[in-house]
Amino acid sequence: MKCHDFQELLQRRLDGEQLDKDWAVREHAAACLDCRSLQQAADSMLDQLRSQSPTMPPLDLTRRILVRVEADQKNRLPRRFRAPARLGRLGRLGTYLALAASVLLAVLAGMYGLPWLRAPAPKQEPQQLVKTEPPPSMEKSVEEARQAVASLADKSTDQMRVLLSVTNPMENVGMAESAPPLEPAASLRQAGQGAAEGLQTVASSTQRAFAYFFREFTQADAGKQKDSRVH
Amino acid sequence: MLVRGALRGNTQAIEALVVRFQSDVFGLCVKLLRHRQDAEDVTQEVFLRIFRSLQRWDSSRPLKPWIMGITVNRCRTWLAQRVRRPELADYLHDTAAGKADDEPVEMVQEIQAAVAELRLEYQTAFVLYHDQGLPYEEIAQALKKPVGTVKTWLHRARMEVMARLQRRGMVEVQHEVP
Numbered sequence: 001m002k003c004h005d006f007q008e009l010l011q012r013r014l015d016g017e018q019l020d021k022d023w024a025v026r027e028h029a030a031a032c033l034d035c036r037s038l039q040q041a042a043d044s045m046l047d048q049l050r051s052q053s054p055t056m057p058p059l060d061l062t063r064r065i066l067v068r069v070e071a072d073q074k075n076r077l078p079r080r081f082r083a084p085a086r087l088g089r090l091g092r093l094g095t096y097l098a099l100a101a102s103v104l105l106a107v108l109a110g111m112y113g114l115p116w117l118r119a120p121a122p123k124q125e126p127q128q129l130v131k132t133e134p135p136p137s138m139e140k141s142v143e144e145a146r147q148a149v150a151s152l153a154d155k156s157t158d159q160m161r162v163l164l165s166v167t168n169p170m171e172n173v174g175m176a177e178s179a180p181p182l183e184p185a186a187s188l189r190q191a192g193q194g195a196a197e198g199l200q201t202v203a204s205s206t207q208r209a210f211a212y213f214f215r216e217f218t219q220a221d222a223g224k225q226k227d228s229r230v231h
Numbered sequence: 232m233l234v235r236g237a238l239r240g241n242t243q244a245i246e247a248l249v250v251r252f253q254s255d256v257f258g259l260c261v262k263l264l265r266h267r268q269d270a271e272d273v274t275q276e277v278f279l280r281i282f283r284s285l286q287r288w289d290s291s292r293p294l295k296p297w298i299m300g301i302t303v304n305r306c307r308t309w310l311a312q313r314v315r316r317p318e319l320a321d322y323l324h325d326t327a328a329g330k331a332d333d334e335p336v337e338m339v340q341e342i343q344a345a346v347a348e349l350r351l352e353y354q355t356a357f358v359l360y361h362d363q364g365l366p367y368e369e370i371a372q373a374l375k376k377p378v379g380t381v382k383t384w385l386h387r388a389r390m391e392v393m394a395r396l397q398r399r400g401m402v403e404v405q406h407e408v409p
Contacts, residue, residue, distance in 0.1 A: 007390070011386050011389065014389060037397055037402055038393055038397070040402045040403065041393035041394075041396045041397050041401070041402045042389070042393055044338060044396065044401065044402060045342060045389070045392060045393060045396065048338055048339060048342055049342070049361045049362070052339070052362070054254060054258055055254075055257065055258040055261045055262070056254065057253050057254055057257040057258075057271075057274070058271065061253060061257065061271060061274065061275075062246070062249055062250055062253060064271075064275060065249050065253065065274070065275050065278045066242075066245065066246055066249060068275050068278070068279060069245060069249075069278055069279060069282050070242075072279050072282070072283070073240070073282070076283075
């Protein structure tokens with residue numbers, strides 16, 4: 001037997017085991033001084049530990065513990081406010097059922113709407129069938145007409161500018177920059193004059209466009225006839 | 232039955248549980264803390280913890296390892312917080328009072344001093360096994376460690392205690408008779 005094996009058996013003996021190899025232990029201890037010393041230390045320690053009397057608590061410790069436990073339990077929340085640590089089978093079933101019911105209720109409320117969940121409809125004002133507006137005055141009508149004519153003149157002038165820039169862009173370069181901003185007409189006569197000027201410009205532009213077209217057309221037609229003669 | 236009664240708030244059941252386990256808890260506290268007053272304080276704290284968390288105890292397992300586990304944890308916390316003081320004399324004075332007159336006081340002191348020098352894990356395993364009488368499996372439950380680990384700790388603890396006894400000349404080596 002080696003010293004390591006001896007120590008293993010010694011530990012088992014300290015665990016309270018009855019060793020079959022007790023003779024081998026004695027034989028090794030007789031031959032090895034260190035192991036014999038270790039065995040005697042183990043025996044002394046074991047005897048001492050076995051004979052040791054338990055440490056007794058002070059007599060009033062029980063009362064002090066109970067006072068503190070009672071105070072602690074009073075300070076804590078009542079049982080009905082605490083989450084149960086362990087629910088029984090019925091408890092768990094009840095929890096699941098309550099959860100399922102709440103989910104179902106939420107789904108139904110979302111699909112169909114519950115009367116107490118619906119938002120109140122806005123109050124509709126009764127429509128007025130007859131509007132009671134004051135009769136238009138003469139001055140107001142004239143003023144509205146003046147504004148309409150003035151805006152028509154402005155619009156036609158703008159359209160004319162666009163048209164001119166398309167038909168003869170070289171001729172009208174810088175027109176937009178050089179032209180003074182138009183002011184709204186101050187009276188019916190002025191508005192009429194503006195409209196006439198605008199229409200006159202449009203007419204002259206149209207006339208020039210037609211002249212340009214016919215000139216180009218006649219030149220092209222003459223060129224074709226000359227080609228046919230050559231062929 | 233006692234646990235059920237304590238969970239329902241039955242004061243008699245609570246008192247019975249305290250009386251049943253206070254010696255074990257206090258004894259372990261004295262051994263690990265080596266200070267009687269501290270051991271009394273920690274014992275009270277341990278029972279507060281026990282009754283606060285009694286509903287989490289697994290009733291399929293024995294109660295004592297669970298209580299010893301709480302005690303060890305509270306002692307560890309206390310030791311970590313406590314400023315170390317020379318407590319050994321106090322502890323030895325307390326424990327010597329319970330011994331028989333013919334016990335070798337010097338040997339007791341040496342063993343206690345040797346245990347006090349151990350690592351806390353070794354100390355705990357040693358005290359739970361030799362002082363509290365818990366088997367390996369219950370120590371493993373209390374410390375939440377594998378049984379093999381507990382065995383290793385205990386074997387090393389014993390070897391260190393025995394080595395100290397040898398060094399201090401507490402063992403008379405009998406020379407082999409030829």
